[in-house]
Amino acid sequence: MPYDLSAPVYKPGSSFLSADLRIHRSALHIAHLLRDTGALDTFAVHRRIFTKGSDLIHENRQWQNAYLLTAGWACSYMLLRDGTRQIINFHVPGDLIGIRRLLIPDADDNLCAITSIEVREIDIEGLLAALRGNNCLAMSVLWSAFRDEAIVSQHLVGIGRRRPVNRAAHFFLELGSRLSLVGLGTKTGYQCPLTQSLIADALGLTAVHFNRVLRQLRELNAMTFHDGWVQYLDGEKLEHLADFDSSYLQ
Amino acid sequence: MPYDLSAPVYKPGSSFLSADLRIHRSALHIAHLLRDTGALDTFAVHRRIFTKGSDLIHENRQWQNAYLLTAGWACSYMLLRDGTRQIINFHVPGDLIGIRRLLIPDADDNLCAITSIEVREIDIEGLLAALRGNNCLAMSVLWSAFRDEAIVSQHLVGIGRRRPVNRAAHFFLELGSRLSLVGLGTKTGYQCPLTQSLIADALGLTAVHFNRVLRQLRELNAMTFHDGWVQYLDGEKLEHLADFDSSYLQ
DNA sequence: CGCCGATTTGAAATTTATCAAAGTTTGTGG
DNA sequence: CCACAAACTTTGATAAATTTCAAATCGGCG
Numbered sequence: 001m002p003y004d005l006s007a008p009v010y011k012p013g014s015s016f017l018s019a020d021l022r023i024h025r026s027a028l029h030i031a032h033l034l035r036d037t038g039a040l041d042t043f044a045v046h047r048r049i050f051t052k053g054s055d056l057i058h059e060n061r062q063w064q065n066a067y068l069l070t071a072g073w074a075c076s077y078m079l080l081r082d083g084t085r086q087i088i089n090f091h092v093p094g095d096l097i098g099i100r101r102l103l104i105p106d107a108d109d110n111l112c113a114i115t116s117i118e119v120r121e122i123d124i125e126g127l128l129a130a131l132r133g134n135n136c137l138a139m140s141v142l143w144s145a146f147r148d149e150a151i152v153s154q155h156l157v158g159i160g161r162r163r164p165v166n167r168a169a170h171f172f173l174e175l176g177s178r179l180s181l182v183g184l185g186t187k188t189g190y191q192c193p194l195t196q197s198l199i200a201d202a203l204g205l206t207a208v209h210f211n212r213v214l215r216q217l218r219e220l221n222a223m224t225f226h227d228g229w230v231q232y233l234d235g236e237k238l239e240h241l242a243d244f245d246s247s248y249l250q
Numbered sequence: 251m252p253y254d255l256s257a258p259v260y261k262p263g264s265s266f267l268s269a270d271l272r273i274h275r276s277a278l279h280i281a282h283l284l285r286d287t288g289a290l291d292t293f294a295v296h297r298r299i300f301t302k303g304s305d306l307i308h309e310n311r312q313w314q315n316a317y318l319l320t321a322g323w324a325c326s327y328m329l330l331r332d333g334t335r336q337i338i339n340f341h342v343p344g345d346l347i348g349i350r351r352l353l354i355p356d357a358d359d360n361l362c363a364i365t366s367i368e369v370r371e372i373d374i375e376g377l378l379a380a381l382r383g384n385n386c387l388a389m390s391v392l393w394s395a396f397r398d399e400a401i402v403s404q405h406l407v408g409i410g411r412r413r414p415v416n417r418a419a420h421f422f423l424e425l426g427s428r429l430s431l432v433g434l435g436t437k438t439g440y441q442c443p444l445t446q447s448l449i450a451d452a453l454g455l456t457a458v459h460f461n462r463v464l465r466q467l468r469e470l471n472a473m474t475f476h477d478g479w480v481q482y483l484d485g486e487k488l489e490h491l492a493d494f495d496s497s498y499l500q
Numbered sequence: 501c502g503c504c505g506a507t508t509t510g511a512a513a514t515t516t517a518t519c520a521a522a523g524t525t526t527g528t529g530g
Numbered sequence: 531c532c533a534c535a536a537a538c539t540t541t542g543a544t545a546a547a548t549t550t551c552a553a554a555t556c557g558g559c560g
Binding site for chain 4: 464476
């Protein structure tokens, strides 16, 4: 189901940014801002569907599009010469995707639809024009960029220094937190269409090993993941395993 | 020695950004842009020195500063509960640092001076004001954010899917490429004040293991690193090991 | 039903970390 | 300028974690 563009999903949070830009923190979420200011109908009018497995990056087209993901899951990944794949980030409804390519067209990562997805295509000229006049929007785009960097940084830390069990726990909690921001997660779990193999490629593990990690999490009574559903069994234990603090996401 | 703020260090590159924002790609490098537009003297007037090892993040101050690094090396890192450290990125002269904190104050990474460093303190109010009126500057800040994300993404890929030798080769080449952009690297190598332990913490290895990796690179006649100096012995072999393509940096 | 992709399990091989200790360099104070 | 301490580098031996290989099971779907 598409991310509901009509219903606000604000969360409590402190206002920030000193001086002239005092705005509600969660209002910075680009999807919320676009929806609430009506900007969607200005420069993200066109809806598109990409089928499961299709690539959003067209090698031969020099100027990529950016999209607001409104339904379904996508991911950015890189392929190595030896055929292995590293997934850099998963994208869920409400995420702004493909923007980086506009400024760094030669980046060698790919963007791919994991499920079939629905997007709103961003009109770049319109966005640029809007950025000039709209401080909140400009801040929001910048915030989106910084948030993505924070997320990728956390993944880096996880892969570099967390043991697989803790890494996996952190991964599932982060995903849950991100989904909750757009109304797709609950306190007890969330729907997750990823395969073990995909997650393993994000966590820097083999699929076989990740499968054993999942068993550990199950046997610890921390959480389960099967049939496309993540279920927290003991949220506190899971957060302790993950050493998780969601503040970088909000 | 400080990054020379008076001498342009442009590199050849294609112009990009369609329509109204056709500018030279390397002109997007924030340090070059700031220097060339005189913006430095508007909102980055104040010079500061941080001594080796000192922290640029002050936990108790809510609103961080951003800086343009003009001399010396710094790094951003995260500490885990078990005391291990993951270095997320090293920063070299010309890098804009600390900006992310302005929008995501709760990010849990730290910024630290590796050598003693010289910075220009960014006046945020001034920067925000300038962003409104100056498209190039706004694009440049956004470019800086995206470039950082691209760099961190590459690190993620390296740690997740590259073998230590290849990962190290990639690391050294990337650093060399970044340094060359600001005139601090040559075709044959560069000065590098990092310790093996620091680099190991960036590559997700133990210092002991990284030491053995360095030996491998030496015995392959690919490169050496000692006495604070990186020397390429066989650039082609090194690039092949690393599977390195610098286009994401430019 | 039979196929294909995804998941699960076991055993062996490989990689990487850990532990311990010896060199080496660097900086500091006398 | 030397002595000394601290930090960094190097090496070896061992332990632990992770991958690889192989095979069995499961589930949806034409």
